[in-house]
Amino acid sequence: MARIKIGVIGAGSVAWSSKLIHDLLHMPTLYGSKVYLMDINEERLRLLKGFAERYMSEIGGNYEFITTTDRLEAIRDADIVINTAMYGGHQYYEEMRRISEKHGYYRGVNSTEWNMVSDYHTIWGYYQWKLAMDIAGETEEYAPNAWLIQLANPVFELTTLIARETKARVIGLCHGHMGYREIAHTIGLDPDKVDFEAIGFNHVIWLTRFRYNGEDAYPLIDKWIEEKAEEYWQEWRKTQVNPFDIQMSPAAVDMYRRYGLFPVGDTVRGGTWMYHWNLETKKQWFGPTGGPDSEIGWEIYLTHGEAWLEELEEALKNNSPLAPMFPKGLTGETIVPLINSLIHDEPGTYQVNVLNMGAIEGLPDNIAVEIPATVDGKGVKRPQGLRLPGRIMKLVLWPRMLRAEMAIEGFLEGGFQVLVDWLMLDPRTKSEKQAEQAWQEILSIPGNEEMKKHYR
Amino acid sequence: MARIKIGVIGAGSVAWSSKLIHDLLHMPTLYGSKVYLMDINEERLRLLKGFAERYMSEIGGNYEFITTTDRLEAIRDADIVINTAMYGGHQYYEEMRRISEKHGYYRGVNSTEWNMVSDYHTIWGYYQWKLAMDIAGETEEYAPNAWLIQLANPVFELTTLIARETKARVIGLCHGHMGYREIAHTIGLDPDKVDFEAIGFNHVIWLTRFRYNGEDAYPLIDKWIEEKAEEYWQEWRKTQVNPFDIQMSPAAVDMYRRYGLFPVGDTVRGGTWMYHWNLETKKQWFGPTGGPDSEIGWEIYLTHGEAWLEELEEALKNNSPLAPMFPKGLTGETIVPLINSLIHDEPGTYQVNVLNMGAIEGLPDNIAVEIPATVDGKGVKRPQGLRLPGRIMKLVLWPRMLRAEMAIEGFLEGGFQVLVDWLMLDPRTKSEKQAEQAWQEILSIPGNEEMKKHYR
């Protein structure tokens, strides 16, 4: 039992932190560790501290939870630094989205083919990136031996940027790959018995292996599509409440048909503008809520996030039991088991985002890929020579990689041109004036002064 | 004096072949060689044969010119194979352009950011690529020691494809880099005294070095822009006759301002759609003819090509002297001096297109770049570690490289999706229906049956 220091930056991201604390409490091998919960929002820290203490007393566990608004206090000499921080809060980005839409950019200038996720802030994520790089810089300097777990989005671009530009030992994590369980469940298979592989970029991963009882189970997907999909969709169109319930949507099946492999998890939220022109189109492909990244679906997600906060507050106030609000045992999120493997040198296979370095054939070495890899005390052991079909490589991963490289170039070197040329590759653009005016108004939002200067 | 065999495929490309023959006649070290002029157009071969014999008798030289419609005859045991062939003739592509424009794709679905050149057939160049790959395959098999000089466009994509997929020793050539002489001349410098470097992809090369009398001469460009450009443009707007007269156009200067280095040669023809929305926009940036790739400029180019054929025919018929129709001495084209260096192992520096293999930092190894390299009997010696600014790499070369990879994927693996997604990255696209309908009509042109099957 190693007593370690874990620094969580942006711990007020309560959805995340409550699950993290739950999993820590279910990981006895980490008992005795110190968990620094850092945020700039003291009210959320108070809530989180109250929750952590109460929940530990309720279900047992042995951690010291320290809340702080001092980032260095959380990072200094930490063994694990976790970044779940999102600069500015969701409303800051909704304002940029509103202005974009005034200029004809539905769902915002940040949304592009294969990245329609509403809080995956790339080209307009200047401050979010600066925050992530500050955290990585301080980790490098004050916790040089720490592992930096990047949960805050955009995991793809930030893992790439941090790994290229700093010495921090960064690993990007997400949970989209768990979508394979929904695929299995929907077509009548026991997810626990499925052997799968899904690789690509974060939020752009494709099912390269899907086996059941030692056999390729893709034919079962094809069979379901042929025999059950229509019926499933009829029911689904009436009952879909959760906008994230899209793993087996018409969009997912259509992407499988067009690109040759099944899209997993948040990948289904992407695709080209053919799935996203407007609310009506989104409803066709993603169901009555229009999916997570329609004006309806995203609103549901944001309010749901706040509801979770209020629920926790209620439970604390009424002293009602917390355990029923959580699953039994570990949540299935990667992060705490991964920490255990890193700290106790216990090899385990995890879905991680790290620089490619030959893991996926045909992609540059210095771009972050999402792959299953063995993790132990020495870190991530990449598989080599994983393969994706040419169509997915060149019609999906390459265009998505171009967007990452353009956003990284813009963040590192600034200048207005990158912002305009970003939109010149976009079917919503009618003229460069439209692109220029959209950006000028976005950059002029109070608070964007530094960003405006950077992109002069 | 080595007697070699040169096979020219598509020799009826008279603009090219007449210059080739002129330069051969001015390269005594290659005298005694056999020049096979192959084409499927016998009439052009007759014209070319007549010209070659008459011109040799007029200005001296010692070659055997053999015309043939049998490609293997020209390739078998050749030391040099030159591909200047263009499948289908210009009208075949003008028909696809016409249909594209019916569907809202001004200047055709093949035109994209950084490739507006009207005969640089990439995504719709299925038969041109097939022809180039057949030639490369036959060279590999019947002339394994030959050098394959790729002149026919798209030099960027075809050099990349041939180098990746065959063992043919391919070198792509163009003459766009000579644009540096126009830059020098216009700002009052003697081009012969300028030391320059221009690198990137074919038709996407940027002036990374421009020195005069041992000093950086970029400040002289800046000075010209500040003091002389307006005056120059006023005159130029009145007098521009040649649509290719755009090296110092408002577009070239604007690209320099936005991307940080001066664009050289055909690069100026590119840029994003901001320079190319319609004829009126093109005239603003490229002068009264709208530049080479407007409906006016391209028409002038095509008719000019035919005029040159007729002029040659006239001269032959009237037995008038041919020498006055050509420059004194070598034309300055790379190809014949390059052949001399290859054959006689005489090192020389030439602007060539070869796989990158580390020549330009930050680009994959297996993409063809246009760079200055030393060429001798053993072939091309690439420089290493050439650099381009991040803005040009990520806003210009990367988007252009994505187009190359998509077109190569489409050619190798087919399927309709690549054609649709090609247009989903395009501001002329309003809906995927528009993209699908444009392609369906293009693929249904009589003669495109095999292409339609390939892209099913």
Ligand SMILES: NC(=O)c1ccc[n+]([C@@H]2O[C@H](COP(=O)([O-])OP(=O)(O)OC[C@H]3O[C@@H](n4cnc5c(N)ncnc54)[C@H](O)[C@@H]3O)[C@@H](O)[C@H]2O)c1
């Ligand atoms: N990787 C994944 O699987 C996954 C899943 C969901 C969300 N996310 C990402 O997690 C991040 C947080 O999302 P959320 O919805 O919880 O947002 P949120 O706004 O609810 O939480 C973000 C927290 O960051 C804090 N913060 C902001 N600036 C800070 C700073 N300078 N220093 C410290 N803390 C700061 C905020 O106060 C807030 O408490 C986002 O980037 C989101 O995209 C990732």
Ligand SMILES: NC(=O)c1ccc[n+]([C@@H]2O[C@H](COP(=O)([O-])OP(=O)(O)OC[C@H]3O[C@@H](n4cnc5c(N)ncnc54)[C@H](O)[C@@H]3O)[C@@H](O)[C@H]2O)c1
């Ligand atoms: N690299 C450069 O600097 C440069 C400059 C100008 C033009 N080009 C390229 O050169 C090529 C020819 O251009 P052009 O304007 O002279 O065209 P063109 O149509 O006048 O000449 C092409 C020739 O290819 C012949 N041809 C067609 N199919 C053939 C086949 N299957 N086998 C043998 N010959 C065949 C045609 O009969 C014709 O004589 C084009 O690809 C053009 O883009 C390159």
